[in-house]
Amino acid sequence: MKLRPAQILVLGFATVILVGTVLLSLPVASRNGETVGFLNALFTATSAVCVTGLVVVDTYTQYSLFGQIVIMLLIQIGGLGFMTMTTLIFLILGKRITLRERLVMQEALNQLTLAGVVKLTRYIIFTTLIFEAVGALLLSLRFSRIYGVPRGIYYGIFHGVSAFNNAGFDLIGDFKSLTPFVEDPLVNIVIMALIIFGGLGFSVIYDVFTTRNIYKLSLHSKVVLTMTGLLLVVGFLVIYALEHTNPKTLGSLSPAGKILAAAFQSVTPRTAGFNTISLSDMSLAAKYFTIFLMFIGASPGSTGGGVKTSTFALVLMMIYSVITSKENVEIYKRRIPMDNLFKAVVIMLIALLLVLTVSFLLTITERADFMSILFETVSAFGTVGLTLGITPHLSDAGKVLIILTMFSGRVGPLTIALALASKKKTAIMKYPEERILVG
Amino acid sequence: MKLRPAQILVLGFATVILVGTVLLSLPVASRNGETVGFLNALFTATSAVCVTGLVVVDTYTQYSLFGQIVIMLLIQIGGLGFMTMTTLIFLILGKRITLRERLVMQEALNQLTLAGVVKLTRYIIFTTLIFEAVGALLLSLRFSRIYGVPRGIYYGIFHGVSAFNNAGFDLIGDFKSLTPFVEDPLVNIVIMALIIFGGLGFSVIYDVFTTRNIYKLSLHSKVVLTMTGLLLVVGFLVIYALEHTNPKTLGSLSPAGKILAAAFQSVTPRTAGFNTISLSDMSLAAKYFTIFLMFIGASPGSTGGGVKTSTFALVLMMIYSVITSKENVEIYKRRIPMDNLFKAVVIMLIALLLVLTVSFLLTITERADFMSILFETVSAFGTVGLTLGITPHLSDAGKVLIILTMFSGRVGPLTIALALASKKKTAIMKYPEERILVG
Numbered sequence A, B: 001m002k003l004r005p006a007q008i009l010v011l012g013f014a015t016v017i018l019v020g021t022v023l024l025s026l027p028v029a030s031r032n033g034e035t036v037g038f039l040n041a042l043f044t045a046t047s048a049v050c051v052t053g054l055v056v057v058d059t060y061t062q063y064s065l066f067g068q069i070v071i072m073l074l075i076q077i078g079g080l081g082f083m084t085m086t087t088l089i090f091l092i093l094g095k096r097i098t099l100r101e102r103l104v105m106q107e108a109l110n111q112l113t114l115a116g117v118v119k120l121t122r123y124i125i126f127t128t129l130i131f132e133a134v135g136a137l138l139l140s141l142r143f144s145r146i147y148g149v150p151r152g153i154y155y156g157i158f159h160g161v162s163a164f165n166n167a168g169f170d171l172i173g174d175f176k177s178l179t180p181f182v183e184d185p186l187v188n189i190v191i192m193a194l195i196i197f198g199g200l201g202f203s204v205i206y207d208v209f210t211t212r213n214i215y216k217l218s219l220h221s222k223v224v225l226t227m228t229g230l231l232l233v234v235g236f237l238v239i240y241a242l243e244h245t246n247p248k249t250l251g252s253l254s255p256a257g258k259i260l261a262a263a264f265q266s267v268t269p270r271t272a273g274f275n276t277i278s279l280s281d282m283s284l285a286a287k288y289f290t291i292f293l294m295f296i297g298a299s300p301g302s303t304g305g306g307v308k309t310s311t312f313a314l315v316l317m318m319i320y321s322v323i324t325s326k327e328n329v330e331i332y333k334r335r336i337p338m339d340n341l342f343k344a345v346v347i348m349l350i351a352l353l354l355v356l357t358v359s360f361l362l363t364i365t366e367r368a369d370f371m372s373i374l375f376e377t378v379s380a381f382g383t384v385g386l387t388l389g390i391t392p393h394l395s396d397a398g399k400v401l402i403i404l405t406m407f408s409g410r411v412g413p414l415t416i417a418l419a420l421a422s423k424k425k426t427a428i429m430k431y432p433e434e435r436i437l438v439g
């Protein structure tokens, strides 16, 4: 009974995925009236519920309107369910325990009563719908001009939901993602904004909207905002530097288009999965850099995946402290507790172990170059959805591996966090200590 | 003055490398009487002193007898110097602090007096020379039959020194390493034995030779021996499974040759750098697996590199403890202290950061496939010396990057260990604690 919240989470996600699989494998879910097959339906449902966006079949070409709406609902349930549950679980398990943080959440939470939980969930759903509605409205303006009003509105809603939930599913067709809109400021800016807000996490959004003074934000919010900002700026500069002369990616665009496309490609690994340039045409260095960004991912309690910006920040600060012989890890004049660092490190190491194991297995099951395999694995683990093009060509074993990786990438880190949180101080017999030489 | 031992180590190594560079860039060091050039000499000297074995020019074809002997001496100084200094430093800084460990080392150390240090150093040199002499003798028997007696003895000594110091330099010519001896039991078994003993670390060898009862070995020795054994067995099985049908590697060998070659390729990433099969002809999976083995590397206080078997063992056990909700990390009925785990994790993370950064930079500077670049980087970091063939074709920037990586890989982890060891508990003003959400 120790892992109850984790078990609920895993079982809940698995159930939604199974229901989605059944619905998507119905002939009526396919445009051509023939079932897409169990494994492809399972892949699509997992990708949607885990808001990943990797697709073995093109969403627009393969699925009927019914199928597409199932996918949109799975994305909404997956994204919202995860954001709500992580926020609740972090609160209920007392992971946010400083006075400042309690104050921030107090209004929403009311001492963890059922009413409080309902109220918090309402807040999260309300926030999500507001963002999605504004995004959908703005996107509809553009899409209506291209696809006509009814389909334009539908496209606005679908892509608004997909972007805020960091899902990366699109209806453009032929695995094109958003490449036809590479120089379109409206589509780019709206999608980027939705991705970024969706990836910040509810507690940060709440903190920012309720705190007038930036200095009074919680340490968590400060770290998440700093790290997100840094990653966006560095990501933009690196992608621009590496790709602005590549005629197959940024090179052929207008000066403004280059900037827009580089910005978009620095936002999307956090962990949206849309792309506006051909990723497989990027340089090796840019692909590798995108892997870093995807691995780091979004922020805790958000719709995004990855090891999380805050985890990465703690690990970086820990390394910095060791190299500079500092005794404590200090960020913004606050000391980070040891168990907090420990947790960050464990999450990072387990993520690495998972990515390395899966990519190793894929080098056995797939016939593809190493970069494409590593890219695909990290994309699945981080629930990103970017690909160098091998997803539709995966072997059945490869599809199963990627399905498991998307699922682990989604529920895994939280389950680990829960396992760490529920560890009780038991007074059992202890073995004597002994040290081992390392390094 | 805080980092004095680390500074001595870094400056000492740098000085030996510079002297080696000057000697190797002399025209007389080259077979053709023309200087090999400063950068190539620096690369060779760094590779020799750091006992790596990556070569931009073929040792036999390029260097004269004088040059080859300089390389052998650099290997001996680098290997012996590092093993002595790490053992001394671990002892002097009290990193081996349990009663059992003190007892093991007492005889050699005599309460850290100068006489004790001299005695310990003598022990280490004596042990090294014994192993090298026995290895050289056995190898000479085989080499004398091929190259005649004088050259056979010289080859026996050179390869005995190179193997025990985990250096991986050879005199076979044409970058062939030991591939002509792929099915030769004597050469294979002697070289493997030297690599394994050289990679265990002096304290483990001393512990094993002075402790009659295997249960009474120090925890460190038990962990190192278990992990080394595990890696060798798993390495053998995986390489055999992946390559036994590959006609370009194991496939064309006799049944006994297959076993010998798979065994050799599982030993050499710990971190010797010889090879008896063509590594670039291995499957993608086998190359990737070899990268794992190289990254882990040898054991602390040995001639080998990598993050070390014990570091990897602690990280694995830590992850296992977290996943199974164990409160403590326990190995062989001993509890591992928190700071010991912390150090293992920091070494692992810094190593990863270094490898990722260098390989990223190489994707910018080099025109090579991603696997070859990652393989080369980990090989340089782990001072392994295996290559998929890109070393001789590196750009100047690439050479400089690999030189820096070899040097960091050799002195880095120890310097970090020293930095961690010399941290004093200072009673300065402390900031209040605050927690950050991760995962």
Ligand SMILES: [K+]
Pocket (backbone or CB within 6 Å): A051, A052, A053, A166, A167, A168, A271, A272, A273, A383, A384, A385
């Ligand atoms: K995604």
Ligand SMILES: [K+]
Pocket (backbone or CB within 6 Å): B051, B052, B053, B166, B167, B168, B271, B272, B273, B383, B384, B385
């Ligand atoms: K080596």
